[in-house]
Amino acid sequence: MLWGVALLALRYIDPPTTGVQIQRRIESLFTRGPYKKRQTFVPLRRISPQLQHAVIAAEDGNFYKHYGIDWGQVRQVIEDSADAGEVTRGASTIPQQLVKNLFFTTHANPLRKAFEFTLAPMAVMILGRDRLLELYLNVIEWGPGVFGIEAAAEVHYHTSAAMLSREQSARLAAILPSPRRRKPERMNQYSAIIQERMRVLGW
Numbered sequence: 001m002l003w004g005v006a007l008l009a010l011r012y013i014d015p016p017t018t019g020v021q022i023q024r025r026i027e028s029l030f031t032r033g034p035y036k037k038r039q040t041f042v043p044l045r046r047i048s049p050q051l052q053h054a055v056i057a058a059e060d061g062n063f064y065k066h067y068g069i070d071w072g073q074v075r076q077v078i079e080d081s082a083d084a085g086e087v088t089r090g091a092s093t094i095p096q097q098l099v100k101n102l103f104f105t106t107h108a109n110p111l112r113k114a115f116e117f118t119l120a121p122m123a124v125m126i127l128g129r130d131r132l133l134e135l136y137l138n139v140i141e142w143g144p145g146v147f148g149i150e151a152a153a154e155v156h157y158h159t160s161a162a163m164l165s166r167e168q169s170a171r172l173a174a175i176l177p178s179p180r181r182r183k184p185e186r187m188n189q190y191s192a193i194i195q196e197r198m199r200v201l202g203w
Contacts, residue, residue, distance in 0.1 A: 057197035068120030
């Protein structure tokens with residue numbers, strides 16, 4: 001019930017912070033150097049469609065088809081992992097990742113995953129896909145202390161989220177699996193793969 005109320009509020013209110021942002025703030029207390037959070041929330045209409053498409057192509061190609069959980073991908077990961085004898089990759093959708101960022105931390109545990117599977121469909125139903133994508137792009141990490149695509153565009157390319165090119169968008173999407181370590185300028189191979197996925201998806 002509490003989660004549903006929170007998601008309903010997020011249809012209209014931009015979150016002042018998130019679980020992952022709180023986690024990073026606490027972690028900064030135990031590391032050297034100052035910590036500065038950079039984030040500017042922008043509406044979806046002020047985010048380059050190229051960036052939106054690149055992130056969907058990279059993170060959740062079936063974003064507009066599933067209802068929070070991509071069961072086809074889940075089955076594929078189970079099969080691939082069984083063949084390899086270990087978990088080979090994840091199958092988290094954008095709704096699952098948003099729920100994790102909003103309410104939890106990056107620390108993996110089975111309980112969090114159970115909550116993700118419960119809350120992701122609820123997030124799609126309550127928020128709608130556009131608002132869900134808007135929240136996701138505005139709260140996720142794009143570098144150390146960098147949250148949201150407007151800050152990412154400024155930090156990495158000295159531009160705004162609205163002005164990101166196709167190439168820049170693909171490179172930014174390519175860092176999302178490990179945004180605190182990866183650099184857009186080094187993502188030549190993966191950004192090319194993302195652009196090909198975009199082409200296949202009709203973008």
